[in-house]
Amino acid sequence: MEGGPSNLRKKAAERQHRAEVMLAGEQLRLRLHDGKLIKDRRYHLRTYPNCFVAKELTDWLIDHKEAPDRETGIRLMQKLMDHYIIHHVCDEHSDYKDAKLLYRFRKDDGTFPLNKDVKVFLRGQSLYEALVSADDSILKAREEKSVRYQRAFVGCEMVDWLTQEGEAASRKEAVELCRTLLEHGIIQHVSTKHHFFDSNLLYQFRINFRRRRRLTELLTDHIRAVPESPDSPFCLRKLNxxxxxxxxxxxxxxxxxxxxxxxxxxxxxxxxxxxxxxxxxxxxxxxxxxxxxxxxxxxxxxxxxxxxxxxxxxxxxxxxxxxxxxxxxxxxxxxxxxxxxxxxxxxxxxxxxxxxxxxxxxxxxxxxxxxxxxxxxxxxxxxxxxxxxxxxxxxxx
CATH class of the missing domain: 2.30.42.10 (PDZ domain)
Structure with a gap:
């Protein structure tokens, strides 16, 4: 890839996978709250807020066809533990155990680590939401060399939008922001041949933040192509x-x-x-x-x-x-x-x-x-x- 080291795409893919795990974990957290599996629970004369029982969650995963068997369900939750999305309420267990143990989402107890990667991911999500909600948005399906790309935009148009909307103080700052998003696997050049430039090159969001994830996607080392869906935990509902x-x-x-x-x-x-x-x-x-x-x-x-x-x-x-x-x-x-x-x-x-x-x-x-x-x-x-x-x-x- 021009303008960057040879392993830039590999690092971007790894960061994109982490972002997908975060999205899938957040969608699961909302569903578990809705299903009342996450609630305050009492154990040994102490109340633990907003937690779930591991065994009950494994049952839920199978009942809701998110996992074909208990072994897969355990692997899925271990994936979330490895990415610091859930943890044992007392941090006594580093592994996810299919037992009557209490676990909690770190976002529910404020222990979710807001490191640089997470902050870049949240910034990318915020920009994506603003772009897809825009009238006459620069984010649209575009064609290049007879190939149609979804969530695509022209580099210089993105720089224009970022400066006009106050997301960046200058064109230089806007380019630096887009380069950071690319290095974190949030956007990419459509053919992955270029870094980000303030030019007429075509880029796209690699991540569709609104797509509803299936948890089994987390067990793949690389993100699979999944059919587009308008579903989102943050969406206004359709009629009929x-x-x-x-x-x-x-x-x-x-x-x-x-x-x-x-x-x-x-x-x-x-x-x-x-x-x-x-x-x-x-x-x-x-x-x-x-x-x-x-x-x-x-x-x-x-x-x-x-x-x-x-x-x-x-x-x-x-x-x-x-x-x-x-x-x-x-x-x-x-x-x-x-x-x-x-x-x-x-x-x-x-x-x-x-x-x-x-x-x-x-x-x-x-x-x-x-x-x-x-x-x-x-x-x-x-x-x-x-x-x-x-x-x-x-x-x-």
């Missing part, structure tokens, strides 16, 4: 998925339901800057192009943060506790300074918690977001815990 319907609801529960055509599930954080362009999900391979998800804002007019906080303003503050399920939280956020709720799945966790469209987001898990831009709010939601504590303001008129 068994009927092939590609629509979702953009409604307020007490109003008439409006069905908006969409080519895929929209991300829970399909966001847009309030004063900038609106961001929507891109087409999916095999579905009709040109369809738009939430083509325009649901707000009747733009509202400023100062207006929300001014004395006597016709807004009331509420606190919502939203416990995500295996699919996600079931809402779409857009705008910025302040962000607002663009769409709510009437059958999802957010609607059950009292969320409605046109509400303004004040804080996420205790962090004030009223004056933050959408990439920051997106990162707080996507990388945060399964249970969201959100303060919102809604119009009382």
């Amino acid at each position: 998925p068994d009927q092939g319907n590609t629509s979702f609801l953009s409604v307020q529960p007490n109003k008439e339901i409006k069905v908006v055509s969409a080519v895929r599930r929209s991300s829970v954080t399909s966001l847009a800057g309030g004063a900038g362009p609106y961001y929507n999900s891109p087409p999916v391979l095999g579905l009709p192009p040109g369809s738009e998800c939430n083509p325009k804002s649901v707000l009747k007019r733009q509202v400023t943060s100062e207006e929300l906080l001014s004395p006597g303003a016709p807004y009331v503050k509420k606190t919502l506790t939203i416990v995500g399920d295996a699919v996600g939280w079931g809402f779409v956020v857009r705008g910025g300074r302040p962000c607002y709720i663009q769409a709510v799945d009437p059958g999802g966790p957010a609607a059950a918690a009292g969320m409605k469209v046109c509400q303004f987001v004040i804080s996420v898990n205790g962090i004030l977001v009223l004056h933050l831009d959408y990439p920051t709010v997106s990162n707080l939601i996507v990388t945060g815990p399964r249970t969201l504590i959100m303060e919102i303001m809604e119009d009382i008129e």
Whole structure:
């Protein structure tokens, strides 16, 4: 590969595999929370929060066809242990044992190591979410030499986007960021012949962060090609998925339901800057192009943060506790300074918690977001815990 050592691709593949293990582990964690396998448990007069019993989890893996037998289930969980995703609650066992022992996800107890590789991975995930949610996104299916590449972009266009969106202070910084993403296996040149350059070379995301992983993929040394899927633990649900319907609801529960055509599930954080362009999900391979998800804002007019906080303003503050399920939280956020709720799945966790469209987001898990831009709010939601504590303001008129 030009511009780098001969082992750059090998290192990138290894880092990509670690990223895939992290994604699969996080998707499993959300599913186990949803299935109530992760909960506070008492052992020897001590309570261990957010843990699971190894033997029960092995049974669950077999019942849910994530492992064909107990031996495979043990190997899968050992893989997660080796990558510091789960651990024994007292760190007494370095191996995963199929017994009545308590284990815990490190993300649930705050011991997940945020080293450089993890931080680069989270940065790549945040950029990917912003790109796939963008209206007229630079991330799309592109062809080169009669070969079609998914999640592809032109190098100089990515540099333009990073600087325009404030993700990088200069073109030089943007190039350095993209080179770091490439070296960590998150992006690559489509033919793997080049390092990243601010040019017309074609690149693509090697990782589809929204694809639902099967745990058995973790047992391969290299990432296999897996058919694309719009499923994501952070997605707004489809309506009538068994009927092939590609629509979702953009409604307020007490109003008439409006069905908006969409080519895929929209991300829970399909966001847009309030004063900038609106961001929507891109087409999916095999579905009709040109369809738009939430083509325009649901707000009747733009509202400023100062207006929300001014004395006597016709807004009331509420606190919502939203416990995500295996699919996600079931809402779409857009705008910025302040962000607002663009769409709510009437059958999802957010609607059950009292969320409605046109509400303004004040804080996420205790962090004030009223004056933050959408990439920051997106990162707080996507990388945060399964249970969201959100303060919102809604119009009382």
